[in-house]
Amino acid sequence: MTSPAGLTAPLGRRRLRWHAAGCLAVLLGALYLAHRYRPAVRHAAERLAAADQGWLLAGAAAALTTWAASALAQQGAVVRRLPGARLLAAQFAASAANHLLPAGLGAGAVNVRFLMRCGLPAGRAAGALAVKTTASAAVRLALIGLLAPACPGLLRLPHLSPVAVAALLGAVAAAVLLITSLWSRCRRALAAVLADIRTLHARPSRAAALWGGSLAFAALHALVLVAVTRAVGVPLAPLQVALLYLAASSAAALLPTPGGLGSLDAALALALIAAGAPGAAAASAVLGYRLLTVWLPLLPGLLVLVVLVRRKSL
Template sequence: MSAPSPLAPPPGSPVPEAPSRPVPSPSGRSLRLALCLAPLLLAGCWAVADRPVLYEGARRLVAADPRWLLAGFGCTCLTWVAASCVRQGALPDRLPAGLLLASQVAAGAANHALPGGLGAHAVTVRFLRARGVPLDRATASIGLYSLVKAAAKTLVLLVLLTVSPAWRRLGGLLPDGTELVPAAAVAGGLVTGVGVLLTAVRPLRRPVTALVRTALADARVVHALPCRALALWGGAVAMPLVQAGSLGCVGAALGLELPWPEVALAFLAAGTAMGGAPVPGGIAVDAALVWTLVAFGAEPAPATATVIGYRVVTDWLPLLPGALVLSALIRAKVL
């Protein structure tokens, strides 16, 4: 008969219970539920307050020209191609084109859950890690993607401001100087706080410094390769143009009666002003876009219908195929 193990409890002693997982407090669950429902509550309040405009917009969307709506969906599909080009251009490693395009289709579905493109970035990082790209270089490519995308969007906006006379109407949409002071103070405080943290906390400074060093090294490599630089900047410039093209097609289907340059300018101006709002689904951008289209001379009903149709064509119609592609990539262990 073998001797009992010295690590075993004595015979007859109570068996210790396994540590249980901490149960979230009711207040914590309530807070998370409130944060998840806040965008829906805001959208519901807006719909209740503007019932006549919303009803007229939905009625116009049902009677819209399906050919223009199909063209708008085609522009939405082109955004996946443009995003794939920018993702490939931001990384020196060659990625499989088909799987990269599929990952961007799936990333569009993931963007419904998280604001600011975080869902798409998370899917892309998992895709790059599965392709053998180290985590620091995958994260650095996300930073380069975001930086180039913002720079290209600003460049396109400046060009449209130069060629379109409608830029004068944007002056009435800008807040007064007194309203900009608190926003500037908050932004300055955030930048100062981040700088102090990076300077004082060494365990935080080291990984951030290494990430910046990796990003700069990869940026030099991709800009030394003409094909990568063309994919990076060409895709970044094409992305806002095809997005604005989708909005213009939906507007043409609904009788918006605004020239395409003004529609594109309204789209870029609203996205630049409200794109950083931490709200999933682009609710803040949609409200700003309706406001900007009306300021450019559109009637409220067709402007609202155009924005609703744009959201249907660019978000809700691609949601089902995007979710199916995301599930297929997970089952195939591509993500």
């Protein structure tokens, strides 16, 4: 009879193969897009190569600290004390896994698995992730609300065709019907999440970690884009760039692509150009932001993911 350990090893190797295959698919897709739009990518890369290296280093430093902010927010969503080094490594691995599955499923799966390995039941682990996600969305909306009056006229609602409006209304109606059909389950899940939120906010240190980490995560990502726009000479004020990033990333989250691949790039580029940035400079800024936050950390993040799986931390 096969032992559980004997079954676990093949399953672990199978997961690693799937992660490697997903990484390969993402890289091949990026290479195809780079080849398809080779002149534009080459021009953006040349401009980025001649950019201010000091600002690029500042952007890289901000990108590195985003994982610490994510770890702080995740600790704030859990009453139990989590192992700091493994928590930070899990956030780094989750950022890589996030680019293999759509709509944040990769990062969510890594974080839930990590929390379960730390002793949380599956329901509590999923609830902690929901609390963190909710806090992140609330912080982004609050920042948009605070920055929008400082940059009047910068954010404008796009003109939607009747077909787009009809499609949007149809999607909303489908979502309402789905929530209604699953209301009994959603109600129980929502009650559990609200109970977790009340428990966390009864401990000021956890509440400060949750909201402070969520605020720092959003601000640091905005700072990465601000640094890159300074490096390539985009003629926009830092507050304007930060507001455009928050709005574009929030809009891109509605499209379930792996890590916002394609949706966030297009939203950022269009937002920068609509605000007055030259097309070439906007493309260079988006390329630089993606290099610092996605492509350069992707392979190290996947290696950390493999190590965590092998050590049974995930």
